[in-house]
Amino acid sequence: MPTKKISSETGNASLDLALDTIKIGKQAIVFVNTKRSAEKTAEDIFKKIKTNSHKLEELSNNILKSISSPTKQCHRLSRCIKQGIAFHHAGLVSKQRELIEDSFRYGLIKIICSTPTLAAGLDLPAFRTILKDLKRFGPRGMAYIPVLEYLQMAGRAGRPKYDKFGESIIVSISENDKKKLHEKYILGEPEEIHSKLAVEPALRTYLLSLIATNFVNTRKQIIDFFGKTFWAYQFRDMEKLIFIIDKMLNLLAEWEFIIQEKEDFASADKLDDNKIRATRMGKRVAELYIDPLTAYFFISCLKKSKSINEFSFLQMVSHTLEIRPLLRAGVKDQDWIQEKIAEFDSFLLEKEPSIYEHEYEDYINSIKTASMFYEWINEKDEEYLLENYNIRPGEIRGKMDIAYWLLFASSEISRILNLQNLNKEIIKLRIRLKHGVKEELLSLIKIKGIGRVRARKLHFNRVKDIKDVKNADITKLIQILGKQVALSVKKQVGQEVKEIPKGTRKGQVSLSGY
């Protein structure tokens, strides 16, 4: 096999490879196994480079501007970007990711240190991919990643338009390691693909939606349908498959999402032809596309609710399969989480399980996750959440999106259950969650161009609702919001300002003292 030597400048193979890539005028993606490692590797590389680029400077500023209150992470990224190096993982907000991906395509950014976020889906080729870690922490400790994933990452190397070939390099730590990696990944076969239907949450979700859309209406049709899927093809054992389908049907019936019209049990054939249809609730659950188990959980929580507050619903949506992975409660978290449980005891829709129960850990994690949401709707910023919950801006957005959707689902369920008062509260909470604001800012947030930061500024300056905005002097509004936004706000409340009074001071009123 031909070999190629690369000068060792740092004593660290990944760094040397990255620096060499820049030297030969190409680009590389370095794949690592943790977010922290992505950030550190990028920093290690940028410290070895000195470039001066106006464009990079500008990009670096835009990275910071992607978020209303930049976190430590954002500053770190913006420092790396100044030298044409970036890190990339799910903790970045989508705007930042976009900026990085685009400028890598233009060739402005030379190296991206990434977790597997960049491995699949995106068309982001580089001349070189440097695979630093092929082991990752999983349920059973550190384990080699699947060959399929390796192929995904390796496949990023080689840009059809620019290069005739690409290089994908695995970094090994010893001769022994090298042998092992070569055998497993270079010579090895990729794993078999498994049907996603094989897991119960997916199966019951699809089963319900097939029934709800009248695609299938009898047990026989259901079995016929699933018999033709990839799942059945792979599973082979049709009898066991029918057993699982029956189990799911019984569950859906028990939860009152479907009704099996039992006419005549005289023969098995007839049983097979009995009509199965979705109930009103079942139909809506199928439309909402949530796991029926989650829907059933929501129903039982909402039905038994007595006293409620925001935390009630936040904890409820934080304890679903959809929102996983939950924030993990560490040793240090245990005390304050217990205090939270005590504080919100009467509001919790789900009581604390015994410490010996299997579900205890999940429950504690759901409280931690709910607390994070709770802080968000009480206007704590991203930096605070990063420090106290170890959750990064991009992950906050991701979790928030799911919770927002789950809250919508629960408000719909409460509507069908005729629990109007709950429905009202959930809708309010949903808006608060979306914008991360206290209740008092709800009316201001309706104005286009006003988010949590500007709404708080307005409120601090005694502009507390639409009426106040109407009454407010344009000069004052400009001081608070800046000219463009102030004019747009006035326009939205039906007051077009043609002429701005002279002597309006430039700059904005700050929030100092708040």
Place this chain on the structure above:
DNA sequence: GGACGGTGAAACTTCAGGTTGCCTC
């Protein structure tokens, strides 16, 4: 003698990501 600071070893902690889904001005 006691407060304080520095040091290094030991113990502890943490660890990827993605798909759909709903509504709406």
Place this chain on the structure above:
DNA sequence: GAAGTTTCACCGTCC
């Protein structure tokens, strides 16, 4: 499993 972080014992210095 490995890297980063916290804790803690230990020692020397200074007042």
